[in-house]
Amino acid sequence: MISCMKSTEMTDTTWGELPVSLSETVLQTLLDGGFVHPTPVQASCIPLFLSNKDVAAEAVTGSGKTLAFLVPVLEILRKRGSWSKKEIGAIIVTPTRELAIQINEVLSQFLTDTPDLTSLLLIGGENIVKDAEKFKANGGNIIIATPGKLETMLEKPQNGLNLAASVRSLEVLVLDEADQLLDLGFEASINTILSYLPKQRRTGLFSATQTDELENLIRAGLRNPVRVNVKEKKKDDGKMEQRTPLTLQNYYMIVESDQKFNQMMNFIQARRKEKIMIFFSTCAGVDYFSKMLQLILKNTQVLCLHGKMKNKRNKVFAKFRALESGILVCSDVMARGVDIPEINWVIQYDPPKLANFFVHRCGRTARIGNTGNALVFLLPAEDTYLNFLKINQRVVLQKLDSCDSINNYLPKLRKFALKDRALMEKGAKAFVSFVQFYGKHECGLIFRIKDLDFGKLANGYGLLRIPKMPEIKGKDVSNFVPVETDFNNIAYKDKHREKQRQEKLQSEEPKTSKFRRPPRSQPWSKQKERKERKKKRREQKEISRKRKAEDSETVGNEEEEDFQEDVKLLKKLKRGKISKEEFDSQFAPSDDDD
Numbered sequence: 375m376i377s378c379m380k381s382t383e384m385t386d387t388t389w390g391e392l393p394v395s396l397s398e399t400v401l402q403t404l405l406d407g408g409f410v411h412p413t414p415v416q417a418s419c420i421p422l423f424l425s426n427k428d429v430a431a432e433a434v435t436g437s438g439k440t441l442a443f444l445v446p447v448l449e450i451l452r453k454r455g456s457w458s459k460k461e462i463g464a465i466i467v468t469p470t471r472e473l474a475i476q477i478n479e480v481l482s483q484f485l486t487d488t489p490d491l492t493s494l495l496l497i498g499g500e501n502i503v504k505d506a507e508k509f510k511a512n513g514g515n516i517i518i519a520t521p522g523k524l525e526t527m528l529e530k531p532q533n534g535l536n537l538a539a540s541v542r543s544l545e546v547l548v549l550d551e552a553d554q555l556l557d558l559g560f561e562a563s564i565n566t567i568l569s570y571l572p573k574q575r576r577t578g579l580f581s582a583t584q585t586d587e588l589e590n591l592i593r594a595g596l597r598n599p600v601r602v603n604v605k606e607k608k609k610d611d612g613k614m615e616q617r618t619p620l621t622l623q624n625y626y627m628i629v630e631s632d633q634k635f636n637q638m639m640n641f642i643q644a645r646r647k648e649k650i651m652i653f654f655s656t657c658a659g660v661d662y663f664s665k666m667l668q669l670i671l672k673n674t675q676v677l678c679l680h681g682k683m684k685n686k687r688n689k690v691f692a693k694f695r696a697l698e699s700g701i702l703v704c705s706d707v708m709a710r711g712v713d714i715p716e717i718n719w720v721i722q723y724d725p726p727k728l729a730n731f732f733v734h735r736c737g738r739t740a741r742i743g744n745t746g747n748a749l750v751f752l753l754p755a756e757d758t759y760l761n762f763l764k765i766n767q768r769v770v771l772q773k774l775d776s777c778d779s780i781n782n783y784l785p786k787l788r789k790f791a792l793k794d795r796a797l798m799e800k801g802a803k804a805f806v807s808f809v810q811f812y813g814k815h816e817c818g819l820i821f822r823i824k825d826l827d828f829g830k831l832a833n834g835y836g837l838l839r840i841p842k843m844p845e846i847k848g849k850d851v852s853n854f855v856p857v858e859t860d861f862n863n864i865a866y867k868d869k870h871r872e873k874q875r876q877e878k879l880q881s882e883e884p885k886t887s888k889f890r891r892p893p894r895s896q897p898w899s900k901q902k903e904r905k906e907r908k909k910k911r912r913e914q915k916e917i918s919r920k921r922k923a924e925d926s927e928t929v930g931n932e933e934e935e936d937f938q939e940d941v942k943l944l945k946k947l948k949r950g951k952i953s954k955e956e957f958d959s960q961f962a963p964s965d966d967d968d
Contacts, residue, residue, distance in 0.1 A: 387417055394424045399487040400448055404441070407483065413438035415604045420446050423546075423576060428596040430579045433604035435737020436619055436744075439580045440480055440713070443548045448484055450545050450576065451491055451515060459492055459513025462537075464546040466518045467567065469554045471497035472679075472691045472712045477550070478518045491515045496523045499685050506532035521555065521563035528570045538570050546576045549591075551710045553581040553730075556591065564591070582710075582734060618733055618769055622740035625749045625774040626760060632784070632830035633776070634751050635663075638723060639670070640780040641749070642701065646674055648718035650701045653735050655724035655811045657682045657705050662804035663723070664703035665797060666836070669790055670783060675700035681707040709734040713741060722750040724808065725759060727816050729766050736769075749774060755825040762820060787836020788857060794867040795875075802841045805832060809845050829854035 388411060389401055396404075412420070415433040422429050423446030433439055443466070451463045468474045478495045485491055494514025496505055505527070508514075517524070527537045549555060555564060577596050592599055618624065629637050642650060654660045657680040664678030675697055679690045694702045695714050702708070709731050717739040726732055732750070739746025750771070752759060763769045791798040809828075815821035829851040832840045838857040840846065866872040946952045 387411060392417065392421055394421045396445065397449060397452060400445060400452075400484060403484050403487060404445070409441065413442075413604075415439055415602065416442045416445070418602045418604065419443065419578070422600050422602070423447075423578065424449055426576065428577045428599040429602060430592050430596060430599045431602040431604070432581055433602070434619060435582050435734060436713075436741030437604055439550070440477055443550070443578050443580060444477070444481055444484065446576075446578075447516065447546050447548065448488065448491070452488070454545065457491065457515045457543075459515070460509070460540050461513075461515060461543045462517055462540045463491075463543060464516045464548070465524070465541070465544065465567075465571070466516070466548040466550060467521055467524065467555065467564070468518070468550045469520070469560065469710060470707055470712070471499060471520055471687060472708065473551065473710065474518050474520055475688060475691065476712055481516065481518065493518065496520070496527060497688075498523055499687065502526065503533055506535040509537070510535055521560040521567065525563040525566050528567060541571055544571055544575050546578070547571060548578045548580065550580050551582070552579040552591065554710050582730075582737070618736050619740045619746075621745045622736060623745075623747045624736060624769060624771045625747065626771040627749060627751050627774045627776055628754055628757060629751055629776050630830055630834075631753055631827060632833040634723065634834055635787070635836075636780050636783055637776050638721065638751070639783050640777050641721070642671075645719065646671070647699050649697065649699050649714075649716055650719045650721060651708065651714070651717055651738055652701060652703045652721045652723055653709065653726070654703065654705060655727065656804065656807040658800070658804040658807040659724070660703050660705050662797075662800040662835075665800060666787055666790065667701065667703065670786060671701070676703065677701070678703045679708060680705035706731055706735070708738070712738065714738060716744075717741075717746060720746070720748040722748070724811075725750060725752065725756070725821070727811065727814070729762070729816065732763060733767050733769060753825075755822070756820060759817065759820050762817060784833060784836050788838060791836065791838055792857070792859065792864060795864045796866055796868065796871070798838055798861075798864055801835050801837050805835045805837060806841050806843055809843065813845060827853070 389396055389404060389409075392412070415431060415437045419429050419431050419442040423443070431439065431442065433442075447464045447466070451457065454463070457463055466474075466477060468477060474495060474497045478493060481493055485493060492513045493516040494505075494509055494512070496517060496519035498520050500523070502523070505523070510533070527535075528541070529538075531537070549564070555561075577599075579592060579596070579599075627637065638652070642652075652663075654663060660678050660680040664676060667674075668676045677690050677694050677700065679687055679694075679702060683690070690702075691712075694700065698716075702714075706726060709726070720736055720739050722732070722735055726735060736748040739748060760771055763771065787801070791801055809823070809826070809831075812821055812826060813823045823845060828840065828846050828849050830853060832851065832854045837854075838859070838861070840851055840854060840856070866875060943952070947954070
């Protein structure tokens with residue numbers, strides 16, 4: 375195991391002083407990009423890769439892991455000589471499409487001066503048939519892919535392309551953010567991918583944290599791996615290791631849930647010319663608060679990105695990277711690996727569900743020796759999370775006092791919701807999803823749902839009324855004042871959507887017309903209406919069942935009487951009381967008798 379106990383700042387070593395030599399084109403691209411000195415993880419991993427070693431590297435966020443595997447990949451493929459365009463020499467697997475796009479952009483800078491090698495990006499959200507056509511037309515000696523898309527293309531030939539046949543010459547496999555690949559449930563996909571790849575290859579696993587699942591993968595997928603562990607040491611004592619860069623300043627603010635939004639708005643209003651990322655715990659929260667920020671901050675670029683977005687994600691990611699200032703409201707899909715230039719602040723509106731994601735979120739700023747700042751909002755009952763982070767993640771946070779005199783933006787949230795039904799629904803959905811997230815938090819002893827003040831929380835979300843959900847049943851929400859209005863009259867701002875809603879209401883009216891609606895002044899419960907309908911249907915079914923039973927019983931009695939009459943006739947015939955002709959006429963009457 376190689377352990378480099380250094381910071382993520384550049385080393386004093388130059389590229390030429392590494393124990394292995396780099397080709398002129400690769401070296402020139404590094405120098406043109408401003409990388410005069412390698413970082414510790416680069417100085418450790420590149421020589422190991424080029425000496426035919428498998429590498430399992432753990433390094434803090436922003437330490438330069440991308441170049442630590444891209445440089446040796448290029449050198450290994452160049453060393454072999456010529457490649458046909460349909461031969462795959464290296465595969466780089468990443469957990470998110472944003473990270474895959476970023477790696478591909480870095481790689482393309484090197485391939486500009488290396489025309490003999492080609493690359494192909496295989497990510498979710500793109501047409502699989504078009505991806506196959508791109509490979510057939512341009513090739514792909516280096517594949518950068520997300521697990522699901524790569525697994526599909528290996529298992530199912532597309533448009534006459536059998537990707538599984540093209541990986542037989544594979545030289546290098548890299549799993550970037552390997553711990554997250556397993557955390558997100560890609561373990562089955564990774565195993566499937568590995569089953570198609572040749573055993574004789576170089577393998578690299580790169581991550582910011584080590585997990586038990588990752589250890590199992592190292593033992594199963596790497597042959598005598600060399601471990602590289604690059605950590606930070608606090609400058610004041612030189613002993614305490616930490617998992618965030620030394621150039622990152624971490625802050626926290628203790629604030630009540632009904633003042634969190636106001637404090638955040640006050641904070642970002644003072645930094646409108648800076649580049650900020652705001653993390654929320656749920657996709658619904660990202661959707662809701664990004665819309666509200668867009669309405670309030672009309673002169674600021676506010677973008678949103680989360681895992682449930684499909685085709686828009688790539689465009690949003692590229693747009694935010696190009697901005698000089700602006701705000702990206704996002705979920706944890708943006709917490710790992712992605713490198714966005716000049717992020718000034720990372721704000722964690724909600725603490726993440728998993729403790730290691732706290733570090734990954736902060737790691738979007740202060741990358742490769744640059745300075746950066748991060749702020750997390752905590753409720754008064756969550757203050758013990760600070761000690762937990764210090765012990766579990768080796769992160770020490772400084773207190774940032776909340777402002778006493780700030781603008782109150784919560785009435786604006788309600789005003790916007792009253793004008794657009796879509797915003798009212800988004801707010802309710804965001805509230806519900808947060809409560810459910812909170813109830814399943816990994817640190818259940820710190821984030822206790824019984825400590826939540828649901829009234830204040832609903833006020834903080836700018837809700838018009840509190841949604842019904844099991845977690846709130848029986849709780850005291852007296853400090854929440856609902857808006858007095860007829861919620862059925864709140865229309866969608868989108869005219870097409872509102873037209874559909876009105877048509878639906880009209881189509882449902884005849885179904886409920888047989889039930890007497892109370893006057894408008896009285897509350898009407900849809901649940902009560904449904905119960906009444908179910909009760910009537912049950913009663914009708916019971917009446918029908920009884921009628922069928924009575925009919926069946928009547929038919930059975932008539933058949934029994936006919937049978938007894940036939941037995942009596944047969945007995946009379948045997949005793950000679952009636953003749954054969956009389957018996958036949960009574961037992962089987964002729965058509966004339968009918």
